[in-house]
Structures are given as structure tokens and as C-alpha cells.
Amino acid sequence: NAGVTQTPKFRVLKTGQSMTLLCAQDMNHEYMYWYRQDPGMGLRLIHYSVGEGTTAKGEVPDGYNVSRLKKQNFLLGLESAAPSQTSVYFCASSYGRRGTQYFGPGTRLLVL
């Protein structure tokens, strides 16, 4: 099993460009999450999903959109990237609401 995979691993964007980060899990988990990790800020939840076709906002949702069309995939979109969105993005999944979260390897995004 691959666990949780993220695509791409690294990306450089110019301000105003758009992109989509892909997260895939092969553990049949219901719950999926997108976090951003910034120095001194820890992990902050952007959006999450409790099942196929559902999404909900986390702590820092502004400037991001998500979709969960298939159970195994969770997409994070940036419609108009800003330098403040420079960060490392982690996807995670869990079997249940309080289950262990399994994290992907991360996507490093630089917005110039």
C-alpha cells in the first residue's frame, strides 16, 4: 500500500496563478484533511472532508477551495496564488473522526 501520496512534491508559482494539489489515499479512509505548515505556526487545518462529496472549512480556509469527488482523492485548489500562501502543504486521512491521521510527504509551494 502506498498510504497517502501527494502531487506535486514542489512547485513555484507567480502571484495570481492558479494550481491544484492532489492527495490520494489507498486505505479506504472516510476522513481527509488539508493542512499547511509554517515556521512557528505548527499545522493549521485548511479544509477537511468527512466523506465522498462532502467538504468543510477548517481554521484557515480563505484563498483555498477543495473537492472530494472520489473517496480516495482530495483536491486542494488555489485560484489566485498569493505570497502568503507560500508554505508546505500536508494531506492526511483517517478511518474515523478520532482515528489516527496518516500524513502524506508534503508539497512545498513557493509563490513569488
Next chain:
Amino acid sequence: QQQVKQSPQSLIVQKGGISIINCAYENTAFDYFPWYQQFPGKGPALLIAIRPDVSEKKEGRFTISFNKSAKQFSLHIMDSQPGDSATYFCAASRDTGNQFYFGTGTSLTVIP
């Protein structure tokens, strides 16, 4: 507003020593407290977790101590090894919630 406050930000310990990382919270509805370990370039991984019905949980060299009245919990790493060098995050969640709130992380360096 940080839901979970973690200290210290960084920690240097000699091999064989005890590493102690502390976390505090305000929301008395939190009832599940996991610790995650993250190596450079990797996603976080669950290390150990505790619920407030016990004051201590031990797994190998790792121990969580929980003080419900003080709303504090801490991670103790006994006989610290260079391989323990990583960033550690505490987290908390509510029984009725869908998300975890993470601390800001502690960078641990164990020197030989």
C-alpha cells in the same frame, strides 16, 4: 488564536538524557491528546496518544503525562537517542469535533 500552546520551541538534549515537551490548552471539551513526530522532509506520524481518564501512558521510552486540573500534558522521552531528533507536535480534539488542533511544534536535537 492558538488552541494548544506548546513549549519549548526548540530543545537540545545529550544522548541518554530526558527530553520533556509541554503543552497546555484552555478548551475543557478537549478529550483526546495525540503526539506526532515529524522527521525532516517527511509528514508527521502518530507517536503516542492519551485520553484524560488516565494520568499517564507509556510506550517504550515515550511517556505522556496528563494533568486534567491544570489543563496540561507533556511528552517525556527517556534515554534520548540521536534517532529521536525530529519535530514533535502535540494536538487536541473534542469528542464532538471533526478536527485536531496542533501545537506549534518543538524541534528536538539529541547530540551524541
